[in-house]
Amino acid sequence: MLTTLDDLLPYVEPELPGAPVNFIRLQLKSAARRFFDETEAWQTELKDLDLIADQASYDLDPGILNITTQPEVRRIVWVTIDGLQVPACDYNLEPKSVAPFFQLTFVEGKVPKFGNNEAMDVRLVLVPSALGEELPEYELNKYMEGIRSTLMYAMTSMTNTKWFSPSQSEKYRRLQHKEFNSAKREKLTNFKLQAVRSKGYDWI
Amino acid sequence: MTGSEIEEKARHILQDEAAGGEAEVVSSEEIFSYINDGLAEMYANFPAVRIGNTGAVTPYADADVYNPTAVLWLDDFFRTPLINYVVSRAFSADAHDARDRDRAKDFRDAFDKFFVAGA
Numbered sequence: 001m002l003t004t005l006d007d008l009l010p011y012v013e014p015e016l017p018g019a020p021v022n023f024i025r026l027q028l029k030s031a032a033r034r035f036f037d038e039t040e041a042w043q044t045e046l047k048d049l050d051l052i053a054d055q056a057s058y059d060l061d062p063g064i065l066n067i068t069t070q071p072e073v074r075r076i077v078w079v080t081i082d083g084l085q086v087p088a089c090d091y092n093l094e095p096k097s098v099a100p101f102f103q104l105t106f107v108e109g110k111v112p113k114f115g116n117n118e119a120m121d122v123r124l125v126l127v128p129s130a131l132g133e134e135l136p137e138y139e140l141n142k143y144m145e146g147i148r149s150t151l152m153y154a155m156t157s158m159t160n161t162k163w164f165s166p167s168q169s170e171k172y173r174r175l176q177h178k179e180f181n182s183a184k185r186e187k188l189t190n191f192k193l194q195a196v197r198s199k200g201y202d203w204i
Numbered sequence: 205m206t207g208s209e210i211e212e213k214a215r216h217i218l219q220d221e222a223a224g225g226e227a228e229v230v231s232s233e234e235i236f237s238y239i240n241d242g243l244a245e246m247y248a249n250f251p252a253v254r255i256g257n258t259g260a261v262t263p264y265a266d267a268d269v270y271n272p273t274a275v276l277w278l279d280d281f282f283r284t285p286l287i288n289y290v291v292s293r294a295f296s297a298d299a300h301d302a303r304d305r306d307r308a309k310d311f312r313d314a315f316d317k318f319f320v321a322g323a
Contacts, residue, residue, distance in 0.1 A: 018318060020281055022255040029259075161252075162320060 002140045003030060011148055016155055018162030024155070028195035031151035032135060034127045037074060040125045041185035042139050048118035051081060056111045059078060060093075060125060061100035070129060073102035077123040081115065205280045208272035211235045213283075215291040230294050237270035242315075243267065243278060252321050253282055262290035285318040 002008065005028045009021065014038040016024060034067035038040045044062055060073050076093050078152040079090060094103050106112065128135055140147075156165045211232060215221050220229040229314045246253045256262040258275065260300035288311045297300045 020252050021257065022257060022272065022279065023252040026259055150267060160320060162318070203262060 001137050002144060003137055004134055005029060005051070005140075005147075006149075007140075008144065008148060011144075012101060012151055014151065015168065016163040019102070019155065021066040024151075027151050027155055028147070029128065029130060030146050031154060033130065034148050035150050035180070035183075036139075038126045038185065039143075039146070039180055040127045041143055041146075041183040041187055042074070042128075042136070044124055044126060046122045046124065048177065049120040049122065051112055051114070051116045052116035053113060053155070054111060055115075056108075057094070057103045057105045058122075058194055059096075059100050060102045060122065060124060062186065070132075071126040072123050074127045075125040076104060076152075079104065079127060080121045081112065081124075082119050103153065143179070143183060146176070146183055149175040149179050177200075205276050205277060205283050205286075207236060207239055207269070207309050210239055210267075210283070210290060211272065211275075213287045214238075214294065217287070217291045218294050220294075221288035222262040230297070232272070234265055234271050234297075235290060235294070236272075238290040238293040239286065240266045243276070243291065246278070246282065246285070246319075247287070253278060259301050260273055282318075285315045288312070288318070289297060 006025065008028060009024065012028075013019070013021070037119060046060065046062075047090050049058060060076075062071055066192060076088075076091065078088075079091055088122050089107070091104055094105045096103050097102060113193070153169060153176045155163055156169040156172060158164055214235055215230075243266070245266070246294060254261045254264075256277075257277075265277050267276055268274060292308045292311035292315060295304045295311065298304045
């Protein structure tokens with residue numbers, strides 16, 4: 001199983017003659033961030049968070065990877081309290097200056113007045129950190145082709161470089177589109193083959 | 205990769221192995237000035253070379269002829285084009301010799317081809 005983005009290097013280097021490996025590594029990180037940002041395919045649930053009376057802010061700690069390479073929380077998908085969904089207008093995702101770097105904040109007037117242990121569940125969309133290389137093994141292996149095609153499209157489109165190739169760029173543009181669509185469709189419908197109307201880059 | 209390693213390879217191609225001796229054609233100071241010109245050209249025109257192992261941008265630094273065994277900031281991946289650049293400059297110093305001019309052009313083309321397809 002692939003464990004880090006570096007494990008993808010043998011799958012891309014042969015098609016990028018003359019590209020320095022450090023540069024490919026940077027592009028891999030960028031490709032992974034772009035793939036997961038567009039598809040929202042990396043999601044996690046924080047379960048059984050303690051709800052504290054009159055407390056507005058709650059840390060969102062994905063609890064995976066080490067602190068310096070912690071993934072970014074890109075979006076809160078839903079919040080439930082005692083199984084009931086909280087309206088999206090009642091809370092915001094806000095950054096913090098110390099780790100964990102994101103928090104859920106209830107807006108004024110919607111701060112829960114009661115406390116309850118293990119009452120709150122939160123579902124998050126995650127994006128890999130710009131600093132780190134690690135991804136959870138499951139997502140890295142499942143979406144390997146999507147990350148690879150995103151990287152290859154970006155690299156083969158770079159004009160005035162030795163690895164520029166218009167034909168490869170077009171091939172990987174189509175593959176990237178297919179992989180984005182497939183990941184997004186599966187996330188939205190829970191089915192791999194379910195048809196979703198798609199027109200260009202309108203994912204829904 | 206150190207400056208002295210580049211100098212040694214370049215002297216081998218130039219068939220000028222008598223560094224510091226009476227038969228020396230190209231001095232070490234000249235070779236190191238060509239190395240620095242090559243480093244500067246790569247740093248300016250091919251930004252991908254600036255990226256180090258940690259993903260951070262490596263600051264530019266000249267090679268020092270008085271400290272030839274100091275490790276250069278340039279990744280070993282770019283050893284060959286740097287040697288080609290130095291040899292091209294050494295050959296082009298003798299502009300009156302047509303064979304040297306041709307050799308200078310060949311090594312300059314090899315340097316360019318490393319970075320740009322179709323050069």
